[in-house]
Amino acid sequence: MTNEEKVALIEETLDIENGSLRPETELSSVAEFDSMAKLSLIVLCDENFNKKLTGEQIRAFVTVGDILEFLG
Amino acid sequence: MGKFENKYILITGASKGIGFTLAENLDNLGAKLILHASTDAGMNKLTDSFANKGHLLFKADFSDPLSLEEAWQSQINQDIKLDGFVNCVGLRSRRPLTLLKPAHVMQILHANVASFIEMCRLICRKNGFNPGLSIITISSIAAHSGGPGVTAYAASKAATEAAVRCLAKELFKKEIRVNSLVCGQVNTSAYADLMETKSDATDTILERQYLGLGSTQNITNILLFLLGGESCFITGSAIPADGGYLS
Ligand SMILES: NC(=O)c1ccc[n+]([C@@H]2O[C@H](COP(=O)([O-])OP(=O)(O)OC[C@H]3O[C@@H](n4cnc5c(N)ncnc54)[C@H](OP(=O)(O)O)[C@@H]3O)[C@@H](O)[C@H]2O)c1
Numbered sequence: 389m390t391n392e393e394k395v396a397l398i399e400e401t402l403d404i405e406n407g408s409l410r411p412e413t414e415l416s417s418v419a420e421f422d423s424m425a426k427l428s429l430i431v432l433c434d435e436n437f438n439k440k441l442t443g444e445q446i447r448a449f450v451t452v453g454d455i456l457e458f459l460g
Numbered sequence: 461m462g463k464f465e466n467k468y469i470l471i472t473g474a475s476k477g478i479g480f481t482l483a484e485n486l487d488n489l490g491a492k493l494i495l496h497a498s499t500d501a502g503m504n505k506l507t508d509s510f511a512n513k514g515h516l517l518f519k520a521d522f523s524d525p526l527s528l529e530e531a532w533q534s535q536i537n538q539d540i541k542l543d544g545f546v547n548c549v550g551l552r553s554r555r556p557l558t559l560l561k562p563a564h565v566m567q568i569l570h571a572n573v574a575s576f577i578e579m580c581r582l583i584c585r586k587n588g589f590n591p592g593l594s595i596i597t598i599s600s601i602a603a604h605s606g607g608p609g610v611t612a613y614a615a616s617k618a619a620t621e622a623a624v625r626c627l628a629k630e631l632f633k634k635e636i637r638v639n640s641l642v643c644g645q646v647n648t649s650a651y652a653d654l655m656e657t658k659s660d661a662t663d664t665i666l667e668r669q670y671l672g673l674g675s676t677q678n679i680t681n682i683l684l685f686l687l688g689g690e691s692c693f694i695t696g697s698a699i700p701a702d703g704g705y706l707s
Pocket of ligand 1: 472473474475476477479496497498499500501502503520521522523529535548549550551563571586598599600601643646647650651684704
């Protein structure tokens with residue numbers, strides 16, 4: 389999966405407008421990135437990437453790029 | 461003589477958490493147990509923990525309620541008459557509405573609601589139980605308080621509590637009692653998993669649950685009371701064991 393596809397998947401999971409996220413986007417500036425969005429991200433990682441994401445790891449994410457890197 | 465000497469008690473979901481502690485307690489009190497798990501790991505743990513104790517094992521997947529009748533009849537001697545049934549199976553679900561697809565919701569409802577009702581149907585048949593049979597299923601504070609992300613889980617627990625009220629009214633003539641125990645947060649591996657996936661570090665549940673985190677022994681003590689004759693005047697209830705959460 390390309391980075392663009394991953395970003396699109398994150399946008400879809402978080403129910404955010406298509407094309408609004410870039411790797412350098414800071415998560416603290418994304419209003420939709422609330423606790424439910426973080427929960428969605430955990431489910432996404434588990435179901436689509438078979439990766440276990442913890443709350444601690446989420447708290448360490450600064451940019452969208454950090455999420456992409458985690459997804460590998 | 462133990463308090464439950466020669467009483468046959470079925471514990472579904474006996475390989476972990478609350479069910480496992482209950483199994484240990486009932487084993488010490490002389491009960492004859494039917495211990496259930498769904499995975500090989502769960503079955504192995506039960507075999508290792510209760511080797512040579514003469515308890516029976518029952519393996520079945522509650523995600524597939526349609527398979528339970530065949531599983532129950534092929535694995536368990538149908539001459540056994542149960543005195544107690546405690547259902548500790550409860551699949552967790554934490555996901556926002558956007559990801560709450562029907563397949564997931566159905567899996568939770570199948571495992572937590574349909575399979576509980578099916579197990580009741582299978583054991584409450586003629587000659588399947590002794591008068592005084594006590595059935596208890598574990599519910600959750602989520603059924604009463606709700607919470608973001610726990611729609612499927614809370615709905616399943618609320619549905620089970622409603623089923624319990626109906627079954628109690630239907631089955632009292634057969635001298636069967638049915639109750640649910642509404643648990644607050646208990647210190648199990650499921651709780652550890654929950655805290656690991658929490659996006660904020662604080663535990664908001666324990667702010668309301670002012671007696672603190674429960675232990676599996678706290679819950680087991682109440683289950684033992686509900687299984688025994690001392691609780692003969694209690695049926696159709698959803699009894700809180702929640703450290704004050706719902707008060
Ligand atoms: N822990 C809490 O804080 C808490 C709070 C409120 C309510 N509850 C409720 O209390 C009950 C027990 O929870 P727990 O945390 O003590 O134990 P748990 O970790 O939820 O495990 C209980 C049992 O469920 C079995 N199980 C899992 N998937 C199954 C499936 N598909 N079919 C059949 N059995 C399956 C497991 O067997 P395997 O090992 O073979 O998978 C295990 O023996 C649940 O109903 C839960 O909702 C718990």
